[in-house]
Amino acid sequence: MVKVMVPATSANLGPGFDFLGLALDLYNTVSFTPADAWHVTAEGYGAAALTGRSDLLVCKALKRVFVEVGEELRGGVVHLENRIPEAGGLGTSAAAIVGGLAAANQFLGEPLSRDDLLALAVEIEGHPDNVAPAVFGGLVGVVKTAAQPYTYLKIPFPPELHVVLAIPDLRVPTTEARNLLPPTVPLTEAVFNLSRTGLLVGACYAGRADLFRLAMEDALHQNRRAVLIPGFHQVINTAYQKGALGVALSGAGPTVIAFAPKNKQEAVGAGMVAVFNKQGIEAQWLSVAVNLDGFRFV
Ligand code: HSE
DSSP: OEEEEEEEEEEOTTTOTTTEEEEEEEEEEEEEEEESSOEEEEEETTHHHHTTOSOSHHHHHHHHHHHHTTOOOOEEEEEEEEOSOOSSSSOHHHHHHHHHHHHHHHHTTOOSOHHHHHHHHHHHHSSSTTHHHHHHOSEEEEEOOSSSSOEEEEEOOOTTOEEEEEEESOOOOHHHHHHTSOSSOOHHHHHHHHHHHHHHHHHHHHTOGGGHHHHTOOSSSHHHHGGGSTTHHHHHHHHHHTTOSEEEEOTTSSOEEEEEOGGGHHHHHHHHHHHHHHTTOOEEEEEEOBOSSOOEEO
16 A cells, blocks of 8 residues: 655745745645555545545546556545645645655556656646645746646745645635636736746745745736635735735635744734634634655655
């Protein structure tokens, strides 16, 4: 049996839409051994809805690796331990895909490299910015190109910035949140985001956490998605008032990610939760470390 832990990921970090993602020290685990039919069991978030299924992303990913190496997988005994809240915005689909790919690859004796797994993961997920940090860990900038392997860069993340997640009890499917976005955008919005994205990457290399607030502004997706997240703008403002240095929608939301000095984490987290609560929405906050190495076997 093979067992792999895959980190949660937070994509975009504001302006870096479909480019930037950060791996977090919070994991879903996939255990796998091949079998003649599918036997899926699960514990943790969403367990009841996953147990007994054979149409899950993790099964698709397991099968995809076998096809890639010219073999067939009829089924498997799969056990999922889900510790990543599934509200949305923390890369649970990327974790399922990368978990399935990594487990199958390990079982087969690692015929594929991590670069190969990234390409297969993007093929299944569509966008690359959750799967890349789930594979490689840390803060990753990844460019989806016509040719593979995809080019990615691990960007140093300022260690003095601590991650605070505000996770409201809302469901925002990524497809729904992507459908809110227009197919083309004005040049002003494009310039707004490319200047911030450049500044954000530069701020990481320069260790300039003080630049994060400006560098995490976005004009492409957050305002359009805010209609699905009551109180979103106030959550952002409150996090800044409580001492955050950067705040953004995590991926397609509804989770909000803030970066704060260690001594401000609690105030920022509790402040964001209080705003969601005022909107009548249950929420929890978590402080998590950054995962630096991507998936790992246990
Ligand atoms: N870049 C993707 C999006 C991430 O914003 O739709 C989804 O987690």
